[in-house]
Amino acid sequence: MSPLILGIETSCDETAAAVIQDGCRILSNVVASQADLHARYGGVYPELASREHMLKIIPVIDTALRDAQVSWRDLSALAVTHGPGLAGSLLVGVNAAKGIALGQNLPLLGMNHLEGHIYANWLDAGLPYVAQTEDVFPLVALIASGGHSSLVLMRGHGEYTELGHTIDDAAGEAFDKIARLLGLGYPGGPAIQRAAEAGDAAAFKLPRAQTQRPYDFSFSGLKTAVLNLTKKLDARALLVNDIAASAQAAIVDMLVEKTQRAAETCAARMVLLAGGVAANQRLRERMRARVACPVLYPPPKLCVDNAAMIASAATWHYRARAHSGWDLDVIPNLKLTLAVMSG
Numbered sequence: 001m002s003p004l005i006l007g008i009e010t011s012c013d014e015t016a017a018a019v020i021q022d023g024c025r026i027l028s029n030v031v032a033s034q035a036d037l038h039a040r041y042g043g044v045y046p047e048l049a050s051r052e053h054m055l056k057i058i059p060v061i062d063t064a065l066r067d068a069q070v071s072w073r074d075l076s077a078l079a080v081t082h083g084p085g086l087a088g089s090l091l092v093g094v095n096a097a098k099g100i101a102l103g104q105n106l107p108l109l110g111m112n113h114l115e116g117h118i119y120a121n122w123l124d125a126g127l128p129y130v131a132q133t134e135d136v137f138p139l140v141a142l143i144a145s146g147g148h149s150s151l152v153l154m155r156g157h158g159e160y161t162e163l164g165h166t167i168d169d170a171a172g173e174a175f176d177k178i179a180r181l182l183g184l185g186y187p188g189g190p191a192i193q194r195a196a197e198a199g200d201a202a203a204f205k206l207p208r209a210q211t212q213r214p215y216d217f218s219f220s221g222l223k224t225a226v227l228n229l230t231k232k233l234d235a236r237a238l239l240v241n242d243i244a245a246s247a248q249a250a251i252v253d254m255l256v257e258k259t260q261r262a263a264e265t266c267a268a269r270m271v272l273l274a275g276g277v278a279a280n281q282r283l284r285e286r287m288r289a290r291v292a293c294p295v296l297y298p299p300p301k302l303c304v305d306n307a308a309m310i311a312s313a314a315t316w317h318y319r320a321r322a323h324s325g326w327d328l329d330v331i332p333n334l335k336l337t338l339a340v341m342s343g
């Protein structure tokens with residue numbers, strides 16, 4: 001029988017719930033975004049985020065069940081993100097999930113948010129997706145979000161080896177900080193992408209940092225270079241677009257170069273893009289042009305935080321009977337390699 005899983009995600013500033021069948025079919029996918037609430041602070045305000053999750057969590061879960069036209073009795077399990085993320089935000093989702101799982105007598109699956117981002121690529125959402133192909137491993141996944149940037153070798157479900165990670169800012173954080181310097185607002189990634197469309201990517205020569213380890217990333221030098229540039233130049237609209245385009249090109253070049261090298265060295269069968277930055281159009285195009293094996297990425301709304309990806313990742317945990325206990329706790333700094341099978 002194909003598992004029907006309700007996923008819950010509250011690790012940062014989106015309250016989300018989704019119902020997924022068989023790991024790939026999206027029956028419902030509800031996301032209540034707090035972006036507008038946090039925009040005036042230029043980033044996520046943790047205290048505000050957890051309070052907002054408290055208000056939204058039950059209506060969002062109700063809507064996910066209603067949209068999917070399923071009842072509690074139809075579900076196979078309940079999956080919830082328990083890390084990494086903001087402690088106060090994670091607690092809202094984990095406690096809601098525990099209460100419901102206990103009340104409805106459903107298995108509880110504690111999920112890693114980063115594993116969820118990778119599994120957004122298993123969802124059937126109009127683009128090529130992993131579940132369509134039989135031999136997919138080994139694969140290389142680039143996780144690039146607001147809080148994380150790493151390159152992961154995946155040899156099978158749950159078999160993760162981290163090849164490298166950022167030594168300073170995450171790629172999404174670099175987009176957000178540079179957007180702030182340019183007065184483009186929050187979240188910065190989509191704003192920079194939009195501004196870059198009207199700009200010249202070759203206008204400014206910005207640094208592409210080299211790192212000691214071959215698969216690590218570093219974005220802080222780029223941020224400083226942009227800061228110096230904005231001090232030197234008058235921030236007229238035209239220049240803002242050119243700086244945005246040049247900065248986007250630098251971030252994308254760094255991500256593509258390391259990913260391409262990892263895919264080649266690991267003889268990857270495919271490359272998956274994951275996390276909010278995977279929504280970036282230039283990143284998608286450049287990666288496809290440079291990498292020899294197929295490059296997959298989810299549609300933009302499944303790249304950013306959502307619960308469909310959590311329920312998708314939970315499906316193989318469910319099949320492996322890797323249920324969590326009632327002592328499931330939030331782990332704000334949960335690592336991808338440690339989360340697997342333990343819940």
Ligand code: KG4
Nearest residue numbers: 145146147172188189276277279280304305
């Ligand atoms: O995965 P996500 O929703 O949240 C985290 O888990 O961090 O990622 C959010 C990040 C933000 O930094 C945002 O600026 C970035 O993803 N992002 C983008 C784009 N859309 C979102 N970065 C570049 N280009 C985009 N189109």
Ligand code: ZN
Nearest residue numbers: 117145304305
């Ligand atoms: Zn995320």
